[in-house]
Amino acid sequence: MIPSFTPPCCHNNINMTSCRPPQYQIIFFFSSLYIVALAQGGHKPCVQAFGADQFDGQHPEESKSKSSFFNWWFFGLFSGILCTNLILTYIQDNLNWGFGFGIPCVCMIVALAVFLLGTNTYRYSFSVDNDNPFRRIAQVFVSAAKNWRATPPTVVTVDDEEGGDQTLLLPGANQFRFLDKALMATASENSKKGWVVCSVNQVEEAKALLRLGPIWATCLVFAIVNIQSITLFTKQATTMDRKIGSSGFQIPPASLQTFISLSIVLFMPFYDRVLVPIARDFTKKPSGITMLQRIGTGIVLSMIAMVVAALVERERLQIAIEAKIVNIPEATVPMSVWWLVPQYILFGIADAFTRVGLQEFFYDQMPKDLRSVGLALFISVFGVGSFLSSFLISAIETLTGENKDSWFSNNLNRAHLDYFYWLLAGLSSLGFLFYLHFAKSYVYNRGYNI
Template structure:
């Protein structure tokens, strides 16, 4: 039998058992990583289109006429996370533990799946709210006056922000824990890189999707889904599309998550 030194002289690559196991562990995470990208695509919307919607709505507080900045609504995501985490840790986990007999209550993959489902619900709510905003703009006859304020309170957007915050508490924390825990100790930094790359790639895919839809819907002189005048846009269609993609991604995620065998090493 050829020795390792003889094999290296012949140009063969000799891998240790640990290297093979590390490669296998990395490949096993691939399907989960890919199916989590849909969540990242949806997550990219709260800092873009949600803020643009808020800028067109009534943002006054009280009789003094003070208007809150549109981007300030993003604080509801952080607030919902801060409020929900203690509830999750002190209430939901003990209840789940009583049913599952697991110290963690639910598994890491179950936690991610719940977050993906909640993000889908958030997009459904966002689509319904946007449909209502467009209808109010039509009734107020300001569709072609983009600088006019739609007589609809900006607080209508708060539920979708809160849902995103709760979804974040499930998914982001679950993904960080999963990709760190399921990698061999020598590759745990790679696991964290995989977790972070989901949101980087997801943002890129979101931009690509928007560009593709704008090109397709704007052909032959048709109205694009994303014109500068948001009252002529169809963000509700886009949100429904994202909800559908999220549902499809969730189906594939559940398939791969069900067959995934945890690394107990």
């Protein structure tokens, strides 16, 4: 909107494809994008951890509210996305891009003001000893490596509150027992070489981090599948009949993603207010079902969504053959775009289970001082999954595109997205089996303070 930052071709109505703005404008533009990325990196992991810290997990009622927080946080997030898809995209495409960017700018200013108004009401969590959590955990691995020849103990003697000794069974002693070797060395032996004796708390924190690894890895397939809903699904929609009624109005292909947000917005209150209380009566757990059960449910739903997507794409290709438009990529396949809606809805419900479950899981199971790092790990599942999806598509493009149309041909009527969807459904099944194995053996971190 500032004239000095508007490319000259915008003033002269020159074809934008042949217009190159001055270098300083390009630098200004991309600097803005990188600032957004930096802001998201600081905001996303911390806002959830800070919000969940407002609840006391040891209090029965607040424990229930803490579990609901992640549901309602997700509800608010996708309510905003729904408004963006319905309102802002129209304003940006049909009215003015400056106005379209200005509205969220004003919203962020208002949100910041509301956040600051609550400063005096927030609960803050402080570490009493100010010990660096990364150093504390690294210390365990170093001590365990130093004592690699020792036999790890199953019990440990600690000082009790009355100044005496107390023998305790190590929690989770059958998991990652090699880390228990960090408890073997005596204080005198360590002091001579500058080492510090590791506590049971330290060892359990290190074990908690290791236990998260397999769950993180097995959820990558869910992220690979999930990314297709905003990429290949949209490409499918561009080839289908998108008219509404007799008015001739066509639905923008990307707007179908609204059904993901809409299904989440509608399903989340139903889950939190109906399904959770019912499950709570049976399981006696504040969250109704465990976090790992919730994550697994979403993985199964995403697998079903890929099966549905493969069947719909197979039907679309068959209709294109029958209509004799296989070699006419610009022709509209006489098949309603509403056929794609069920797979979008399934992905939305799968997100409500798995995404929210992963948020709560990586917050709850991380050492207290590393909870924001845990939520960063949750976000990294989808970041790494997006990269893996790109690598997978590139590899398949290379393998299937020699001397013929690949699975991802630019002419979608000669492509085979259905094969790719079946492949992803198979990978989801395999990933789910690995997930079940690790979830079954997972030992929840209950916050040891020994």
